[in-house]
Every structure is written in C-alpha cells, then in structure tokens.
Amino acid sequence: MDTDYDVIVIGSGAAGLSAAVAAAASGASVLIVEADTQTGGSSRLSGGHFYAADTFVQQQAGVSDSAEQMFQHYMTLNQWLVEPAVVRKYCELSAPTLQWLNGLGVDFPVTGLYQSGAGTIARGHQPEGGGETVVQRLDARRQQLGVDMVLDTRVDSLLLDNGRVSGIRAGSHTATAGAVVIATGGFGANDSLLQEYYPQAYAAGDWRWYIGTDKAQGDGLALGAQVDAAVQGHNRGLLLVTPGFSRDLEVLLPDWLILVNRQGRRFTDETAPYTMLAGLIDHQEGPVWAVFDEQARAAAKPSPVSQAYWVADVLAQKADAGVIMRADTLTALAAEMGCHAAGLNGTVARYNTMLSGAQPRDETFFKKLSSQAQPIQTPPFYAAEVRPAIVCWTGTGLRINDACQVMSQAEQPVSGLFAAGETVGSLHGDRYIGGGGSFGPCIVFGKLAGENAALASKGNF
Numbered sequence: 001m002d003t004d005y006d007v008i009v010i011g012s013g014a015a016g017l018s019a020a021v022a023a024a025a026s027g028a029s030v031l032i033v034e035a036d037t038q039t040g041g042s043s044r045l046s047g048g049h050f051y052a053a054d055t056f057v058q059q060q061a062g063v064s065d066s067a068e069q070m071f072q073h074y075m076t077l078n079q080w081l082v083e084p085a086v087v088r089k090y091c092e093l094s095a096p097t098l099q100w101l102n103g104l105g106v107d108f109p110v111t112g113l114y115q116s117g118a119g120t121i122a123r124g125h126q127p128e129g130g131g132e133t134v135v136q137r138l139d140a141r142r143q144q145l146g147v148d149m150v151l152d153t154r155v156d157s158l159l160l161d162n163g164r165v166s167g168i169r170a171g172s173h174t175a176t177a178g179a180v181v182i183a184t185g186g187f188g189a190n191d192s193l194l195q196e197y198y199p200q201a202y203a204a205g206d207w208r209w210y211i212g213t214d215k216a217q218g219d220g221l222a223l224g225a226q227v228d229a230a231v232q233g234h235n236r237g238l239l240l241v242t243p244g245f246s247r248d249l250e251v252l253l254p255d256w257l258i259l260v261n262r263q264g265r266r267f268t269d270e271t272a273p274y275t276m277l278a279g280l281i282d283h284q285e286g287p288v289w290a291v292f293d294e295q296a297r298a299a300a301k302p303s304p305v306s307q308a309y310w311v312a313d314v315l316a317q318k319a320d321a322g323v324i325m326r327a328d329t330l331t332a333l334a335a336e337m338g339c340h341a342a343g344l345n346g347t348v349a350r351y352n353t354m355l356s357g358a359q360p361r362d363e364t365f366f367k368k369l370s371s372q373a374q375p376i377q378t379p380p381f382y383a384a385e386v387r388p389a390i391v392c393w394t395g396t397g398l399r400i401n402d403a404c405q406v407m408s409q410a411e412q413p414v415s416g417l418f419a420a421g422e423t424v425g426s427l428h429g430d431r432y433i434g435g436g437g438s439f440g441p442c443i444v445f446g447k448l449a450g451e452n453a454a455l456a457s458k459g460n461f
C-alpha cells in the first residue's frame, strides 16, 4: 500500500527525535509531528543525564560494571514490580546507545559520571550542555537525514486500516505511514490524569507543580486507548520534596534539620537520595515536618543545596507570615504541628545526644554530618511542613514489549504501533533508579522504536 511516509513519529523530545533519526538512518522516510511551536518538549529543559552500565565513560573512569549488574540492581530496587524483559533490554542497550549519542556529537565527560541513585556504582552520565544539547544534536542529525517535521500540530487520533495502525490525524489533516511511533512524553501537566494515575502527586494539592513542558498532557494514553492499548504502572514517577514556599527546583534538603512524622519520630537520613525521600514520606501516612532551631535558622546561608527555601531570611519571613511554625518550646511546637509532644521531645533529645560530644554521629540513620548539623536546642524552635510535590516526570504509561511494540489489553502487539519515552509505563516501579533513569530510556527505546518501526514499515517485523 502506498503511504505518505514509512514512519510517522508523534512528538519531538529525546525519544521522538531518537526514533526519527534511527528510522531514517535505517532507510525509512520519516515525518515528525510536534504539538509545540519548537522541538524538544521536556527533554530540552532536562539535565539530560543518562543512566547506563558498562559504558566507555565508566571504562575511562575505571568503574567496573555490566548490564547484568544493572539489571539485578534495577529489579531488586523495584522489588520486581517492573517488566523484566523491557528492563533487561534497557540495561543491555544503555551502553551502545550512549555511544551512539556520543557519535552524534553529545559529549559525556568522565567528570560528569556520578553515582546518581541508591547503590554503589556510578551510572549517571551527565552530557555536556544538558538535554538542550542532546535535542540540538539529534535535531541536526534529523535535518541531515531529511526527516520532515511539522510543528504546532497536535495529533488527536490514529488512523487504522484493517486493525493495523496506518497513520495519524491532526484536526482536518491526515498522513499515512507503514508504522507509527508514539513519543508524546508524560502527563505531568495534566491534572486529571495525575489524579487518576498519580494520586501520590495529586495529593500534594496546590503545592504541586510540574517542571516540564505544558504539552505533557498524556496524549499517548488517549491515542493508545483508541487501539485498546494496555496501561502499565500506578503512582509512578519522580516527586521532589519541598516546603512549598515558591516554585524553585531544589532537589536536596540540608543536613541541619530533622524530618519528623506525626509521632514526632525521625524516619530517615534527611540527606537520603532524592530518589527515596518521596516514598519514605508517603509511608508516614500523614504530614511530615522539617524541625530546626534558631541557631540553625540564623546560620542558614544560601548554598549549593538551597538558595530559595532553607536560608535564614526566607525562613524568618515565612515564620513571621505564619507559613511555618515557631514556638519557644518543643512541646508548644508539637501542639501547633498536631504531633506527639513526648515523641518530638524524645526524638530531639536523642538526636542532640548523638550530635554532642567529641565525635558526633547519627547512630540511627547514619546521616553524614557537616559542621552545620548541630544539636537542636536554641529556642525558638521551627517546624516547616514538607511534601513530595514537585513533579519531575511521570512513569505510568503504555505497556510495551522489549521491541517497543505497544501491547494491547489482549496481550498482543498492536500492529504498526510503537512507543518510547515517558509515554511508556513498563519501566518504572516504586523507586526511581537514579538520575538519568528517565532520559536514558527515552534515548534507548526511542532509537529501538525507530529501528523497529522502519523494519515494520517494510513488512519485516
């Protein structure tokens, strides 16, 4: 059958551009349809970190790693609540795909390699120039390969021909293709989808904000629904913890405060990886506060950890405005917080004992203590509620197999339909694997989806 293109890719973020470049490099004629007036989606705004194992960068750094180790770590961290074949494919293809991206002009300096999540092996790869450079390099290659692109055009439905996906519709326009790749990103900007698929994020109420593009409307879910695609994952994504004073993207908490729950108890190392904190807070089943004293507040200078929230004058203003609580005793503070007073007093007493003496040591949660972490003993005392409320990306989405084919609810690949990137739900469990664990799969599966869509358009898949 004659079609306008071999492959149509919906969305021009990291996943869509990777798909288009890979499909075109395989000899396919390709069209990208992009809803926004510019390319790149959330990928352009992203740090662009790439979580990968056994890469040339790790080898340069002398880090010993393998796809098998990454797979075992990934599955264990997520208690096997992810799709093993898809995870394995990601692990196996992460190094060659990072190399491919490097070949397109994206530098991954050894100095940008870091241990980006819970675990011991450095797998986070920071590209020079962040996500914006990745998008630019992919887009430059797209243009070299002659891939067409239409901007400002939101695909609203798929065309079907005898049960096979055969193209796309955007308003009154249609285009046909041998295969279609959905790469429309997540749904962080869509309140009703957050309510349905990410209630943990929705629960943050008006503290919640999303750091990506306003085009992250979850259109992939609606397009998939048209062909009875299965949706995978619930409450998946990355939330960062914030006191909610403003919309500043800060990832970490300072070590001079303690986090307590309604029992007045600590429940974590307050400097635990950001990939862990939201889940830990969720387990407290109630509000959680950062507690500190006047000495810590007065000494809180802008730092690499915080410029906007945990600094002396901001905290004073917020206390004056009644946004955070301030009291002369811990018992009075507990009454304001609505938490267990004896619990809070006991927690602080225990914490102060550990932090006093010649060799301060957090024997409960093993927090690494800087000189700013001091006993909490100088009134007035403060409590700032914190919530996991900054939505970084969403992880519920279309179910795919390890060839990036969209799976139907009847557990069959939907003919002619592929998906990659944040629109996919098969890869994320209860815990974010670490920095680069969303962007990395976008490139890996974007490239794979493009290659396989090109094959499918020739009837070879």
Ligand SMILES: Cc1cc2nc3c(=O)[nH]c(=O)nc-3n(C[C@H](O)[C@H](O)[C@H](O)COP(=O)(O)OP(=O)(O)OC[C@H]3O[C@@H](n4cnc5c(N)ncnc54)[C@H](O)[C@@H]3O)c2cc1C
Pocket: 010, 011, 012, 013, 014, 015, 016, 033, 034, 035, 036, 039, 040, 041, 042, 043, 044, 045, 046, 047, 048, 049, 050, 131, 153, 154, 155, 156, 183, 184, 185, 186, 211, 212, 213, 215, 216, 217, 219, 220, 392, 393, 420, 421, 422, 423, 435, 436, 437, 438, 439, 440, 442
């Ligand atoms: C500020 C920021 C920093 C981040 N840092 C990191 C990081 O360092 N490491 C990491 O792993 N992750 C990070 N993330 C998350 C990661 O960047 C994203 O998950 C990833 O870039 C998503 O890529 P994508 O191609 O799937 O979607 P996107 O890049 O969002 O692209 C989707 C595209 O599809 C378009 N689109 C949507 N619907 C339609 C439609 N119906 N028709 C046509 N086009 C449509 C959108 O306009 C958009 O351009 C970050 C995210 C943000 C916002």
